[in-house]
Amino acid sequence: MATDSVPTTEQEQPTKLEAAPGEYVETKFATLFEPPQPLKTDGGATIGPVTVAYETYGTLSPEKDNAIFVCHALTGDAHAAGRHGPECEKPGWWDDFIGPGKGLDTNEYFVISANVLGGCQGTTGPGSISPTTGKPFCLEFPVITVGDIVSVHAALVEHLGIEKLLSVIGGSLGGMQVLEWAARFPDKLSSAVVLASAANLSAQGIAFNTVGRRAIMTDPHFKDGRHYKAFGEDEPGPRFGLALARMLAHITYLSEASIELKFGRRLQHSEELGYELQRETEFQIESYLHYQGKRFVERFDANSYLFLTKAMDYFHLADSYGSLTEAVGRTDASFLVVSYSTDWLFPTSQSKELVAALIETGRDVSFIELDSPYGHDSFLIELEPLTALIQPFLAQTRTQRNTDTSNSR
Amino acid sequence: MCAQRYCMPDPALALTDEVIMRHISTGSRVIDLGCGNGRLLQALRDRHDCSVLGVELDRDEIVETITRGVPVIQADLDKGLSDVPDAAFDIAVLSQTLQQVHHPKEVLREMLRVARQALVVVPNFAHWRVRLQVLWQGRAPVTSSLPYEWYETPNVHFMSMYDFRELAAGLDCHIVAELPIIKGHAVDRAWAPNLRAESVLYLLESNDSSHTKSTNVSVTAGVPSAK
Numbered sequence: 001m002a003t004d005s006v007p008t009t010e011q012e013q014p015t016k017l018e019a020a021p022g023e024y025v026e027t028k029f030a031t032l033f034e035p036p037q038p039l040k041t042d043g044g045a046t047i048g049p050v051t052v053a054y055e056t057y058g059t060l061s062p063e064k065d066n067a068i069f070v071c072h073a074l075t076g077d078a079h080a081a082g083r084h085g086p087e088c089e090k091p092g093w094w095d096d097f098i099g100p101g102k103g104l105d106t107n108e109y110f111v112i113s114a115n116v117l118g119g120c121q122g123t124t125g126p127g128s129i130s131p132t133t134g135k136p137f138c139l140e141f142p143v144i145t146v147g148d149i150v151s152v153h154a155a156l157v158e159h160l161g162i163e164k165l166l167s168v169i170g171g172s173l174g175g176m177q178v179l180e181w182a183a184r185f186p187d188k189l190s191s192a193v194v195l196a197s198a199a200n201l202s203a204q205g206i207a208f209n210t211v212g213r214r215a216i217m218t219d220p221h222f223k224d225g226r227h228y229k230a231f232g233e234d235e236p237g238p239r240f241g242l243a244l245a246r247m248l249a250h251i252t253y254l255s256e257a258s259i260e261l262k263f264g265r266r267l268q269h270s271e272e273l274g275y276e277l278q279r280e281t282e283f284q285i286e287s288y289l290h291y292q293g294k295r296f297v298e299r300f301d302a303n304s305y306l307f308l309t310k311a312m313d314y315f316h317l318a319d320s321y322g323s324l325t326e327a328v329g330r331t332d333a334s335f336l337v338v339s340y341s342t343d344w345l346f347p348t349s350q351s352k353e354l355v356a357a358l359i360e361t362g363r364d365v366s367f368i369e370l371d372s373p374y375g376h377d378s379f380l381i382e383l384e385p386l387t388a389l390i391q392p393f394l395a396q397t398r399t400q401r402n403t404d405t406s407n408s409r
Numbered sequence: 410m411c412a413q414r415y416c417m418p419d420p421a422l423a424l425t426d427e428v429i430m431r432h433i434s435t436g437s438r439v440i441d442l443g444c445g446n447g448r449l450l451q452a453l454r455d456r457h458d459c460s461v462l463g464v465e466l467d468r469d470e471i472v473e474t475i476t477r478g479v480p481v482i483q484a485d486l487d488k489g490l491s492d493v494p495d496a497a498f499d500i501a502v503l504s505q506t507l508q509q510v511h512h513p514k515e516v517l518r519e520m521l522r523v524a525r526q527a528l529v530v531v532p533n534f535a536h537w538r539v540r541l542q543v544l545w546q547g548r549a550p551v552t553s554s555l556p557y558e559w560y561e562t563p564n565v566h567f568m569s570m571y572d573f574r575e576l577a578a579g580l581d582c583h584i585v586a587e588l589p590i591i592k593g594h595a596v597d598r599a600w601a602p603n604l605r606a607e608s609v610l611y612l613l614e615s616n617d618s619s620h621t622k623s624t625n626v627s628v629t630a631g632v633p634s635a636k
Contacts, residue, residue: 334480336475352491352492355482355492356491356492356493356494359462359482359493359494359497360494362438362460364480365462366471366474366475366480367481367482368468368471368482368483369483385468388472389471389472392472392475392476393475396475396476396478399478400478
């Protein structure tokens with residue numbers, strides 16, 4: 001699967017990268033950081049080659065000035081919009097936001113979405129085959145940072161022949177990537193959109209992540225991360241631990257109000273309490289969380305969960321660049337920061353800290369807290385007000401960029 | 410340009426904008442509190458080369474401000490400007506809004522914290538038409554510059570020029586300029602201004618000299634205020 005289906009330099013005409021509206025989308029793969037130029041991670045390890053799974057939507061303009069990079073959250077993937085084929089039941093995770101006439105209007109913009117380093121949906125991660133051992137990396141995979149994730153994506157963007165992105169946009173861990181883009185590659189983006197995110201994960205966030213990791217690592221089937229089929233056909237992996245981690249994390253993505261609204265105290269199968277201790281799915285909310293855990297295990301690798309939550313815990317923009325003002329002051333990009341009223345995992349106060357630093361450095365920043373009952377997940381659900389904000393913001397970014405370009409000529 | 414769509418020409422507002430713009434020097438960092446649709450800031454940015462930031466509460470106005478390419482943050486003036494660091498701006502503008510906030514003194518104090526100068530335009534409730542209505546008709550005033558009935562007015566404070574001067578005196582700042590706006594025109598000096606001015610433009614400056622100096626420090630230095 002580690003083949004490069006990206007057009008070669010000669011073929012990189014805009015027409016080769018277009019997908020007409022309504023067409024099916026396809027996940028492509030690029031191989032980057034091939035030896036002798038492997039990726040040097042923030043932790044001091046080297047890794048290469050790195051395969052990146054990505055999708056694109058819309059058409060790259062001849063000037064290559066309309067590209068938007070979408071950063072996915074903890075367990076997202078490259079499949080952000082559209083369907084893979086007539087059989088594909090599941091549209092991309094941000095399908096209501098990316099497409100013709102939508103928030104990220106693919107009639108106007110060329111949208112790129114890629115799976116993160118350390119992930120398990122096509123991009124190199126702990127489940128990939130190590131070139132040195134011929135077996136999956138497992139826990140030998142280097143501990144990676146949000147910075148490493150972004151370095152890989154920046155290499156992909158360069159590989160696609162795009163010098164400067166019109167915008168980088170993401171929510172949650174995706175928003176952290178946006179901030180890292182701005183600090184690490186300050187000249188590679190004209191604007192940054194940070195949704196339900198922060199310049200660092202709160203201690204509370206680390207607390208939830210550590211319980212999730214603990215659940216995985218104490219599962220008897222964890223086996224020091226060597227639970228892939230390559231080590232034996234009957235390896236079930238730490239399924240219960242991973243499901244538990246997901247159930248816990250899922251609660252942090254909701255809000256008290258949204259749980260009340262969606263489930264309340266309603267029972268799943270009966271009208272009355274059963275007085276049975278072993279019945280684990282008596283309340284609707286119990287049943288829902290169990291279902292979420294079960295579904296998650298089917299699509300996600302426990303080792304990736306360990307590495308990616310760790311990357312999230314380590315993320316601290318101020319520490320990495322001296323201070324928050326120094327970090328965000330590196331770029332001239334304009335920022336749009338959005339928080340959600342019921343998000344307690346990435347509360348508005350953290351967005352405001354970021355906004356204060358941006359104002360202090362004199363950067364163009366717009367900020368709004370949107371009212372939504374859906375907690376942290378709002379950035380995936382509450383898309384109408386986000387669309388109303390993002391469309392003029394992107395249009396202005398493009399206008400400004402054209403003005404700057406013509407002035408510098 | 411799509412921004413043109415949102416230009417709603419209100420002659421009185423445009424006139425006030427012109428008066429305000431005359432008091433803001435080229436290249437200033439300007440924060441406009443209650444920026445509405447960002448009209449004034451857009452003009453300041455495009456014509457005076459100012460770097461600008463709007464503060465607004467209403468989501469639709471925020472969207473319109475963004476549409477003009479003007480950066481804007483959401484905040485409730487009555488809850489302070491905690492996201493805005495000290496002395497981050499040269500001048501803070503508050504036009505026809507002071508009479509609508511619940512704590513005018515706190516808002517002025519915040520303006521002088523975030524900026525070296527505060528430019529405030531306030532309606533003058535001691536205008537002769539207002540006085541006549543109260544005195545002769547025995548009615549709460551409704552005039553062209555105070556166009557609201559008493560039960561639906563957003564104006565919760567009523568002040569005259571004398572009253573404003575007294576408020577400013579209690580704020581560790583001094584009045585650099587006081588310009589009565591009479592029939593839409595700001596005048597340097599007027600006969601009986603407290604009777605004749607519909608509105609007044611005040612330019613205030615903090616007495617705190619360290620504050621003034623700090624605006625000269627490079628904006629990239631330092632860390633955000635912990636407030």
